[in-house]
Amino acid sequence: MKNKLPLILTFAILAVLPLMVGDYWVSQFNYYLVYGLFALSLSLVWGYGGILCLGQAIFFGIGAYVMAVTTKGMISPILMNSYIGLLSAVIISAAFAALLGSFLFAGKGINGAYLAIVTLAIAIVLERLMSNWYALGGYNGLLDIPPLNLGAFGYSFELWDSLPTFYALWTIVFSVALSLSYLVRSDYGVLLTAIKTNPDRLAYFGFSILKLKLSVFCLSAAVAGLAGALFVTIDGFASPTLIGFTLSTEVLIWVAIGGKEILLAAFLGAIATRIAESWLSEIFGDYWILILGITFMASVVLLPKGLIATPLSNLSKKLGLKID
């Protein structure tokens, strides 16, 4: 429990923040929560599982489109329900990851740099595909996606205001983050560390590398899919950019700058980068992206563990904690 305090504290601070800022910032924080959740998914598969997926937006985008199609009633009006939408977004993202993963990892499999390039190529393929899939809005995407509806049994409770939406999202993201932080400290987490550091020895001990890799890939895809599904409920708009190159790049930067090997650092990396973006892009204008690129480069070279993870792990050493 002691080890979870930094995470719990972070979310406690997040929980009171909306009460102190205006409506605009609350709606911004809704986005930050979703992006943070997305960053958690990449941190899990990359920092803990050792699988560098350059196309993480594949799963975010799938979640987004599944949620959009379901809650807009494009499949069937019976399925127009937020719970069904979220559930199917998670399941379909994970199922796609299972298919893709068994193709990529089975047998000798693809690793390291090859995997990075291939996942990036797949993200680009899917982005092109969605831009030309006219039944799903094509290049223009899908508009007017309804917000989360927490009602059940015939009651409807649609989250149109940003404050209730914030607490709904906060609850979801906090539960996922806390569960993940327990998961990576469990026996399963030990196996993940082993697969990252010495897969051959793990195989020698009789564990199935394929199953482990697949499981973490699917779990991460499920979290990314959930993030995508939540994103369209606050944004109301699903477009091919959600599945492709740009978003994959962005999440990679958040997680790398924050620190991929600590879940909390990745989460904060996403939020910090977004906040910095909304402030600094006003001050520096077009120079902001230049600064972001250079910061990213510098942090990879100088602080490979991440700008937030490095002080965080120093702090945790002093306090004798194991932060995730």
Added chain:
Amino acid sequence: MDIIIPLFDAMSYVLILVLIALGLMIVFGMMGVINMAHGELFMIGAYVMVLIQSAGLPFVFGLVLAPIVVGFLGLIIETLLIRHIYLRPLDTILATWGLSIALKQGIVLVFGPEAQSVTSPLDATLVLGDFSYPMYRLIVMGISIALIAGTFWLFLKTDFGLMARAVIARPDTSAGLGINTRKLYRWSFVVGTALAGLAGALIAPTISVDPQMGLGYLIPGFLSILVGGAGPLAGVLVGGGAVGGTNSLLTVWISPVAAQIAVFILAILVIRLRPNGILGGKNEK
């Protein structure tokens, strides 16, 4: 004969792709560095040409200047960035990705996001009976072939190439035999980037020059070296031919977008089923 023109188009695309992939391959095969900014170096080569033309200087001057400028940039990048992360190959992807973002935005800040056009130095068209083809494209093809041959010569016939190949095969033994591996890495990186710059300058008149142009060549370039096999240099020819040729020839029958999707998927299948590439042998492991 409707097929001749598409065949020539395919060949000219393949040759440029091979030039780009060769640069990537020298850096990746030798140092294990994945240079995600390679596409942007190619783009900068094209922008050098834009500058040269707006200054009213001759086209040939641009062809000479572009590889020098981009090669010098490569030297700076190697010194400031790459040499600190040789031992962390996966981090090179991230660092050069950051670099690619910065370079792209740098170009946007200087030239603006809109596309620039470079006029072709030659308007002539080669006509042989029913067949006609722009002269400039033929010249580009000729220069590309010469450059590819030159790169092969550099790596297969010169002392530099011999040392480079020794370093690829056994880095530690080569260092023990007195080869300055760091220096070799540096100059190979410069050769790779200069090739990208020259390719960008060469092709600038035939495409639209914009800040996003790099990515469209980077991914096919990488797929080419992975398809061909990241070992022998000849793999680049096979890979570039397979990826570029399939892509251009498919556009004869299906839309460019569908063709590109099909090629990416085919390439991924090949990479998955033959991880050592078409030319690569069985895995030694």
